[in-house]
Amino acid sequence: MASVSMHTSPLEQPGSGDAGGLNVYTVEVAKRLARRGIATDVFTRATAPDQPPVVEMLPGVTVHHIPAGPYGSLDKHALAHYLCPFIFGVLQAEAGNEPGHYDLVHGHYWLSGRAGLAAAHRWGVPLVQSMHTLARVKNLALAEGDTAEPEHRVRGEDQLVRQADHLVANTAVERGQLIDHYGADPGRVSTVAPGVDLELFTPGSRREALRAVGLPADAELLLFVGRVQRLKAPDVLLRAAAALLERDPALRDRLVVAIVGGLSGGDLSQPRMLAELARSLGVADIVRWEPPRSRAELVSYYRAATATVVPSYSESFGLVAVESQACGTPVVASRVGGLPTAVRDGASGVLIDGHSPQDYARVLHRMVREPAWRARLGAEGVRHAAGLGWDATVDGLLGIYRETLVGGRLPLAAGQ
Ligand code: UDP
Missing domain, CATH: 3.40.50.2000 (Glycogen Phosphorylase B;)
Structure with a gap:
């Protein structure tokens, strides 16, 4: 499958800049999908000229660096200007594959969703979208001195809510927000909690x-x-x-x-x-x-x-x-x-x-x-x-992928 994380790379150390929970999410999910026999290609924006176009991060998890806009970090709001070259790069990267290489696209954050939507249409596969954060909700709870999320993001999210095949909310609260603030169709929004690496994070002295x-x-x-x-x-x-x-x-x-x-x-x-x-x-x-x-x-x-x-x-x-x-x-x-x-x-x-x-x-x-x-x-x-391990997250996502794929090919069942 294809996973799109335009604004932040799974190869980055989380905890500064734009790298945080979303990076951890894409890596942990892709890693566990790979263990179940499902390979993931993650598409992210290239931020340095020396980044190889393709990096095998882990067996079954491949990161594609797509040149789009100037190298170096860019403000997330500026990234919307580079969606076109990013989409072009994703399509170009896929063009070398056999037809039907990807069964499904999972977009993370609204920018990736916009890119994911174009790719999913081109490839004739479904788009599953996780917003992770919502502009309208963020704007209702700004810290003092913080700037509001721009209108173009709100409109971009609106469009995605209408056009994605399925939306994944992290919590029941976010699901409610997608329905109440964005008019999402309740039948196309599921809740799957993100997780924690239970092998790494354990109690100790x-x-x-x-x-x-x-x-x-x-x-x-x-x-x-x-x-x-x-x-x-x-x-x-x-x-x-x-x-x-x-x-x-x-x-x-x-x-x-x-x-x-x-x-x-x-x-x-x-x-x-x-x-x-x-x-x-x-x-x-x-x-x-x-x-x-x-x-x-x-x-x-x-x-x-x-x-x-x-x-x-x-x-x-x-x-x-x-x-x-x-x-x-x-x-x-x-x-x-x-x-x-x-x-x-x-x-x-x-x-x-x-x-x-x-x-x-x-x-x-x-x-x-x-x-x-x-x-x-x-x-x-x-x-x-x-009760919140990443394996439970992957179980939930696989359920959604399968339902969204009904009628299509079913290789996602492999390795199960
Ligand atoms: N993190 C990290 N090193 C740091 C700070 C944070 O690896 O120095 C990780 C942290 O373990 C967590 C993620 O970054 O997995 C932050 O996710 P969270 O959902 O708390 O916040 P977000 O960044 O998504 O707003």
């Missing part, structure tokens, strides 16, 4: 993990993992840490805040603003700014943390929240988007309405003071995450 990340055994680590952007609200965590120290000044010697991830969204003032904010709040000395880490390295951060904090204004699912729970660490998150699905409020973590630092500090303080409660949440998190 907190003491050893603290050592692995260079912290003393008595440290209380508040963890933020993700792209540093307004929408993910790392500033709320800094303010919450300051509020926590006001409540409990004795914690100052032990409290550490780690912000793991790189800049995203082109807002270059963001790191400086965050560093200044930390200084003005008097917490600069306890904050560790960490570059994007590999997923294997993240395991130690999650295991070491007292809590993982996800104070986002909008979040289509929140893979970080599930990874943390899989490692036995409770999550304190805002009650938005997919997070109420990713976190079992009161059982595997705590969801907070709004973004009041005091509310976050109150919950985090309780986690520090009541290790037994924290341990109960952690254990429930491991159970909750166990």
Whole structure:
């Protein structure tokens, strides 16, 4: 099958720029489809002249770099101008294959959906589309100072909703949004939750993990993992840490805040603003700014943390929240988007309405003071995450692929 991820490559390290959960999604799904005998070609925009046109990432997972627009990273909004050359490149790459090489196209994010639609029409195969985020929904929950998603994206999404053969929503909430805000036909929208790598993200000794990340055994680590952007609200965590120290000044010697991830969204003032904010709040000395880490390295951060904090204004699912729970660490998150699905409020973590630092500090303080409660949440998190493995995601997607393919060829049944 063909998977289209125009704006971000599965070969990139997630955690900065435009590389995040979507990259993890395309890789993890393609990897598991390959294990079931289904090969995936992923089409992405070439961003450097030395990238080989074709890279075999894993057995059964091939990445095609399609030149479209200038090399280097481009703002996502600018990418719409390069859809035509991108589509041309995808069609050209396929032209060397036997007719009927692909059975189905899966588009990720609206830009890829637009490209996927053209390719699917040309090849006479269905398009299954995952939006991952929705402009209308994002615009309803902007962080202060954030810019709204442009009108051309809203119109592009509208068109896709009408023309894709099937839409995949990450949560029931997103399915409802597609129906309510975009007028999607309920019969053509299914919910399939993304997942977590249950072989990698497992519970383990907190003491050893603290050592692995260079912290003393008595440290209380508040963890933020993700792209540093307004929408993910790392500033709320800094303010919450300051509020926590006001409540409990004795914690100052032990409290550490780690912000793991790189800049995203082109807002270059963001790191400086965050560093200044930390200084003005008097917490600069306890904050560790960490570059994007590999997923294997993240395991130690999650295991070491007292809590993982996800104070986002909008979040289509929140893979970080599930990874943390899989490692036995409770999550304190805002009650938005997919997070109420990713976190079992009161059982595997705590969801907070709004973004009041005091509310976050109150919950985090309780986690520090009541290790037994924290341990109960952690254990429930491991159970909750166990139901969200990528294999379950692939089961759900295969069901949709098969239904969409009814009447067509059925090689997707191979290897099942
Ligand atoms: N991630 C990573 N290294 C980092 C920061 C993040 O590998 O330094 C990964 C993280 O493990 C998760 C993904 O990036 O799988 C982020 O996904 P999420 O759904 O939390 O946010 P998104 O990026 O989709 O907004």
